[in-house]
Amino acid sequence: MMRRLITLLTATFFVCTAMLANEEYNMTLEKGDTEGYTTELPYGNISFKLVDYNNYNRVLVTIENTTPSMAFLIFKHSEGEKTLKKNKPKIEFEKTYPGSKGERSVYGCKELNRPIVSIIPQEKQVLFTLDVSATSDTKLELPIYLAKYDPKKLIKKGPGNITYKILSQDILNFNITIKTWSEDDPEYVSTKSAVEKYVQSVETAEFCTNKRHVPSLTQQKLPYQERKDSLVNVIKTIIGNHSEWFSTDKPHVKYSELLTLLNTVDLNEHTRDCGKHNTTPPPPRCGYCSLSSQQIYHQLDDIYQQLRTGKLKKDAALKKAQALNACYQKHKKSRKDPNYTEKISRFYSRIVSY
DSSP states (O other), X not given: OHHHHHHHHHHHHHHHXXXXXXXXXXXXXXXXXXSOEEEEETTEEEEEEEEEETTEEEEEEEEEEXXXXXXXXXXXXXXXXXXXXXXXXXXXXXXXXXXXXXXXXXXXXXXXXXXXXXXXXXXXXXXXXXXXXXXXXXXXXXXXXXXXXXXXXXXXXXXXXXXXXXXXXXEXXXXXXXXXXXXXXXXXXXXXXXXXXXXXXXXXXXXXXXXXXXXXXXXXXXXXXXXXXXXXXXXHHHHHTOTTOOXXXXXXXXXXXXXXXXXXXXXXXXXXXXXXXXXXXXXXXXXTTTOOHHHHHHHHHHHHHHHXXXXXXXXXXXXXXXXXXXXHHHSOGGGOOHHHHHHHHHHHHHHHHO
């Protein structure tokens, strides 16, 4: 009775796999997706998961045998029947397998990293990792052979000393699409646009320094400072919500560039007396005129250190340094501190020549 049941099960699987031969499956894998993609077949499951390996995209391919009594065989190289019989384990074809005896063969899967893989019932194995492209689909052909074997001999002699008899062939074709982050990502496009509009609005803004101006200088700057703080918070939240991003990953780099751009915005560079509150033309002033010699020196020092560490680009650093140096040079002699004149000149020269 048991033998008849096994024969019936074998015949059922043979018919199912024959119907599924050369099936094609399309999938889209996304970085950070913990579930991946699984193809459920009558005899088992094949799973695909996108993993990050030194910033390269690779797909982990896993196979699971859900049959009660048959093994899966996957070969690295295409081989004929005569060669297969000489291998260990010994591979034969069941009499019912299509083709002439002695002339039958198996197809290989070049991605396999060993000559043959056998997966027994209820076993799950990682087959290999597959290099994939983010710019074009990756195609994988996976020939699977269902075979019968003697479980008792497998336990007694080991997998290399038994005989497998191939019952059927199932060639599966997978088209793998990788969904990765790009600068066309809607969230990034929206955030970048908001940052650029803010920077542009500051470039055209002017804040009056005259004490008689209404609203006050602090109130004039407040909406711009609040907008800047809001954008910084939005960007930091986006980065924080993607813990899977490494600092070297493209999305992390691009959002960090937006943060750097925001941090270069200095509202003090856009302050002046609007001239509407005096009967005589006001003397030229800038946002740094209220700074002492020591404060100007410390700001130049900070700019130089940011330039060296890459936190500030050369153009932005030079612009701020020129404004600070020009302001100091215009100071009255009585306001200049001789202890800092040489230091200011030295750091300004370093920034200009960096």
